[in-house]
Amino acid sequence: MEFVEFIRKNRSRLVDEWFEWMIQHYPEPSRKYLLKREEAFTNPVGYNIFKNIEKLLQFIGNGEHLSSDFENSIGEIIKIRSIQGLESWFALNIFDFLWQRYAENLDGKTEARDLLESIGYYHRLVSICVRKYVEIKEMIAEIQKNEMKNRYGKILDRLNEKYLLIKDRNDDEL
Numbered sequence: 776m777e778f779v780e781f782i783r784k785n786r787s788r789l790v791d792e793w794f795e796w797m798i799q800h801y802p803e804p805s806r807k808y809l810l811k812r813e814e815a816f817t818n819p820v821g822y823n824i825f826k827n828i829e830k831l832l833q834f835i836g837n838g839e840h841l842s843s844d845f846e847n848s849i850g851e852i853i854k855i856r857s858i859q860g861l862e863s864w865f866a867l868n869i870f871d872f873l874w875q876r877y878a879e880n881l882d883g884k885t886e887a888r889d890l891l892e893s894i895g896y897y898h899r900l901v902s903i904c905v906r907k908y909v910e911i912k913e914m915i916a917e918i919q920k921n922e923m924k925n926r927y928g929k930i931l932d933r934l935n936e937k938y939l940l941i942k943d944r945n946d947d948e949l
Contacts, residue, residue, distance in 0.1 A: 778893035781877045783836040789876065790832060794825050796872040797852075800865045820855055827851045840900070850907045857911050867908035870900045 782789065798809045798821070811818045812825035827848040834845040849869070856866040874897050881890075 777889045778874070778877050778896050779835060779838065781880060782832060782873065785876070786832045786836050789873065790825075790829055792876070793828050793832070793872050797824055797828070797856075797869065800856075800861055801859070820859075824852055824855060840896075846903060846907065849903055850911065853904060853907050854911050857908060858915065863908070867904045868901060869904060870897065 794812065795810075798806050801809060808818060809821035809824070812821040815822045830848045831845065831852075834840055834842065834848070839845055852869055853867055856869070857863075859866075877893070
């Protein structure tokens with residue numbers, strides 16, 4: 776059986792299991808809170824993770840893994856996980872659970888060609904995750920850089936005005 780076929784056949788049970796697997800990576804006090812996935816306003820993190828898991832399984836089951844909506848759902852989950860202090864590998868490798876469940880359910884009847892195709896598919900999913908993770912980390916770094924510039928740039932400007940620490944090029948010509 777191929778990976779996509781496994782997802783299609785087991786989608787309804789995988790939604791809950793995958794969500795619980797993602798929540799396991801959080802500290803115990805947070806887990807209880809995050810498990811309340813139906814509450815969009817009181818628990819936006821758990822709600823968003825769960826809704827995007829549902830979307831991803833639907834996209835995979837329907838063969839729509841190349842759509843921008845598919846990548847956006849991956850990005851939403853990784854964004855949440857990458858800013859919450861999880862190790863990089865846990866933050867970005869969100870499909871590990873699905874691959875493990877697939878591997879556990881392999882039988883001796885799976886042809887090598889199907890297995891190789893499934894491995895390639897999984898690697899493409901992981902490469903999307905890596906790309907999204909890097910984009911998010913770059914965005915976070917840019918926000919932090921701008922915040923530092925805003926916070927300390929004014930102090931440097933005032934110091935420069937008072938002590939003329941940095942000469943303007945036009946002043947050098949006088």
